[in-house]
Amino acid sequence: MQFIRTSDAGFEAAFAAILEDGRDTTTRVDAAVAEIIQAVRSEGDAALLRLTSRFDGWTPGDTIALQVTAAEIDAAITTVEPGLLEALDLAAMRIEAFHRAQMPADLVVPGADGVALGLRWNALDAVGLYVPGGKAAYPSSVLMNAIPARVAGVARLAMVVPTPGGALNPLVLAAARRAGVTEVWRIGGAQAVAALAWGTQSIAPVDRVVGPGNAYVAEAKRQVFGRVGIDSIAGPSEVLILADGNNNPAHVAMDLMAQAEHDEAAQSILITDDAAFAEAVVREVEKALLTLPRRAIAGESWAKHGAVILVRNWEEAVGLTNRLAPEHLQIMTPDPQALFARIRHAGAAFLGRYTPEAIGDYVAGPNHVLPTGRTSRFASGLSVYDFLKRTTWVEADAAGLAAIGPAAVKLAEAEGLGAHAASVAIRL
Amino acid sequence: MQFIRTSDAGFEAAFAAILEDGRDTTTRVDAAVAEIIQAVRSEGDAALLRLTSRFDGWTPGDTIALQVTAAEIDAAITTVEPGLLEALDLAAMRIEAFHRAQMPADLVVPGADGVALGLRWNALDAVGLYVPGGKAAYPSSVLMNAIPARVAGVARLAMVVPTPGGALNPLVLAAARRAGVTEVWRIGGAQAVAALAWGTQSIAPVDRVVGPGNAYVAEAKRQVFGRVGIDSIAGPSEVLILADGNNNPAHVAMDLMAQAEHDEAAQSILITDDAAFAEAVVREVEKALLTLPRRAIAGESWAKHGAVILVRNWEEAVGLTNRLAPEHLQIMTPDPQALFARIRHAGAAFLGRYTPEAIGDYVAGPNHVLPTGRTSRFASGLSVYDFLKRTTWVEADAAGLAAIGPAAVKLAEAEGLGAHAASVAIRL
Structure with a gap:
């Protein structure tokens, strides 16, 4: 100190x-992660089974499947102390209310001049949520990551959580259920991130992967970025x-x-x-x-x-x-x-x-997933905005195009883009 | 077809x-870029002078400085055809108006229960804008990148533009002036991105770097990410x-x-x-x-x-x-x-x-910087949101803490975080 x-x-x-x-404290694991991602891309479920057996010390098979069933989640929740479930519920309600208050409205600018403009928010279709296994499994993080996605309107929310030795964390499952997670998969590490990004025979691909993890998970997120969106690496x-x-x-x-x-x-x-x-x-x-x-x-x-x-x-x-x-x-x-x-x-x-x-x-x-290491200079905590995206739109009529089109033609010509200029000029 | x-x-x-x-069409240039960034970090301006001389074919010296002066911008603008300046101005006005309409409002949830919550938007302090040189220099892109930053409230907007052979593009400078760029630097490539992210003796560091560029620029943005924010790589x-x-x-x-x-x-x-x-x-x-x-x-x-x-x-x-x-x-x-x-x-x-x-x-x-390659599934076009970030806040009084504190203690204990639990319990 x-x-x-x-x-x-x-x-x-x-x-x-x-x-x-x-x-x-980052360890360089680029090459190992690239190999794992390649294995999942080319072999799908078979690679997941093999890697889970190798890294998590249990083998998915006929008796325990890759996906955690609703019945398993029900059974796990019955083992959680009721007072703890109440605390989880209070937390979930409050997180939900605050994130609902954040939801942005669409924008419409009618445009008296014949050019109407707007901006529309849409939720992502599918999101993957990484939850660390073992001692680093925080039920509160499940709520903080999953609730904003559901509030934003994400229909499919696939959670992955490694189960070292096959053990599930009942409070994590209770949080997943309360937060509206739609699928839970018993996988972790770079292989789980790869499965979410690229899909396998069992797991449909998602559009964005969020949630904390170790160096392998962080590196896997970096490597799948572009194929899918990721959250910042905390x-x-x-x-x-x-x-x-x-x-x-x-x-x-x-x-x-x-x-x-x-x-x-x-x-x-x-x-x-x-x-x-x-x-x-x-x-x-x-x-x-x-x-x-x-x-x-x-x-x-x-x-x-x-x-x-x-x-x-x-x-x-x-x-x-x-x-x-x-x-x-x-x-x-x-x-x-x-x-x-x-x-x-x-x-x-x-x-x-x-x-x-x-x-x-x-x-x-408010969310507890926040920008670290001085990055709050330019970054924000997790919110509904992470699970929404914008589409802008323009709708011009003949008069609108006549009003602003000539300026577009002039600028396109100055930039040497003849077809741009022609696509406007041809309609004037 | x-x-x-x-x-x-x-x-x-x-x-x-x-x-x-x-x-x-990405070329792998990781190692070359890492070397350039390291040179700028350790040598500052000296590296910028050397690399500019090597890559752009002119040597900054006593007669031409690294920074483009206001007088040089004034002089350049006088060479632009007035009709083109008018077109630029119409574009700027319309882009400004649409982005101003996007500005989000702060959120305050008074909280009758003794726990008030809120979310506040703040602009970034400083943004770097990369503008490609030569034939790929698009004045329209200067407007599209710079105007949202200024509308968001960014005070300092440093533009970098390589000038191959020493030549400036007058229409690009006119666009920079119109869009409210506050500094223009005659540098480009990975060295310009490094200077923006890390700063040199002449150039103060920024918080985010945006704008299109070649493979070296894209890779440099990837490598400085974390130190500063970046836009997506188109x-x-x-x-x-x-x-x-x-x-x-x-x-x-x-x-x-x-x-x-x-x-x-x-x-x-x-x-x-x-x-x-x-x-x-x-x-x-x-x-x-x-x-x-x-x-x-x-x-x-x-x-x-x-x-x-x-x-x-x-x-x-x-x-x-x-x-x-x-x-x-x-x-x-x-x-x-x-x-x-x-x-x-x-x-x-x-x-x-x-x-x-x-x-x-x-x-x-609306902005023309948009998500490509199917990434509109999870990403959005450039907007004022790229130049703002959120800070959430909580303000509880004794009654508020008494109401929700016990649930926090219970969850912290379940997660094995004793000091978290104690920091709440000690106040109850």
């Missing part, structure tokens, strides 16, 4: 180092907390740790204008690191990537926040909306003393 | 071949025309050729329900190919990738169109809006007998 002050002579260099702390998670001295240091410390416990490469940063408060938070972090179940991971993240920045005023904090462009931003000051109004770059913001970021991970309603 | 009928026994195989006709252009027998075959033939003249890899397809009309169009194409200035290119495109498909009814045409998911779609039937309502996948549509696609390339208003 670094403790730096904007009043320090070396501040700019230290802050620049934080900005460039890529925390990149890096390690991060939080930036702006907090004044009137906060409970234990609360802020736990918020920092909630981020740090995700991953050794995660990053938690506190910006405050109160030196004594900063020190109190650091002490509370140390205390928390004695007892937290994931203290090994959180401790390493805090030690390697954590930072506390002491500013002279909130003006400075705004500037640093816009340079950091954090994935998650908590603002715990007396008027958080006023400060937030001046932030141009952040994936998601959590305002006030009663809005820990973790509330947004599960139940608040 | 292929002439196929849905009533033919071999239709499905022939149509599948059209769908898989990738027309991919493939060869295509048009699908749905036309009944009441159209003038010469008009339809010229529309097919307007697409074909772009590139030998371009694709023009006609779907009609009238065999005699189909044959008439083919004859008109042959006639046009005798006189068009770009007949060599258009002829090769038509011979290799052109197709005429005879359908039994418009129902069939709708199904084929959705499978083709064309970049450009012309519908020339008595009620084009009715047919268009059933099309789910197309980049841009041109409705009626007086709306040749070329009108959309220049002056109609």
